[in-house]
Amino acid sequence: MLPRYENKLNEIRTMISAILSQIIQSSEETLNAFETGNMEMYETSRAHIKNLQIDANKIDNEIIKTFALFGPEADELRLLVAYLKMTNEIDRIGDGLKKYSKRLHDHCVGGCDMSVLTNAIIQLHKTTINALQYIIECLDAIESCDAEDVYRKVMVEESKNDDLFSIMEKELLNLIIDADDLAVEYVRVLGTLRKLERIGDRTVNIASLMLFAQKGGELNLHN
Helix, strand or coil: CCCCHHHHCCCCHHHHHHHHHHHHHHHHHHHHHHHHHHCCCHHHHHHCCCCCHHHHEEEEEEHHHHHEEECHHHHHHHHHHHHHHHHHHHHHHHHHHHHHHHHHHHHHHHCCHHHHHHHHHHHHHHHHHHHHHHHHHHHHHHCCCCHHHHHHHHHHHHHHHHHHHHHHHHHHHHHHCCHHHHHHHHHHHHHHHHHHHHHHHHHHHHHHHHHHHCCCCCCCCCC
């Protein structure tokens, strides 16, 4: 492909990396808010991803223009298709993170005693941050990155994520049984934590797309 095409790919990759950085910053601040009890930080954390959908749409437009201008084939076509699907996953991660941050704040100021879940929530949250860090590091060093190795690392974090969520789900079900008036609130907590668990699934989807772009083969994504 022509140098102009390579430059366009680098531009798209840089844009994807930038919105992933915003998600990581937002996620880290949400975690910090939970750990420190700083209620104001929840709102500031969401500010980092306020325009994420707009930014993702801009990337999609650049990808579509690249299709039209250069008519890529084979490996180049596979890479652009992967990037196009990747922005959809990133947009959903951002949407899930905004909802998680808002609802976690509400739980923390509500009547639920979440102390028994605190450590597991922190560890669950860290698995998603770790997985996103692996992905962005690969994007920023795309020439030397081994997508298969990144996929394995992300899968390890997602496996931890699933295990932690299963533990908390059982704990919350016990709390729901014994909570009486707070039972409904604990059901909401479970729904909130599921948002974080789904972010873990979507990081696997992004890692799968990176592997598909580099190696080819079949592509299977979580719904």
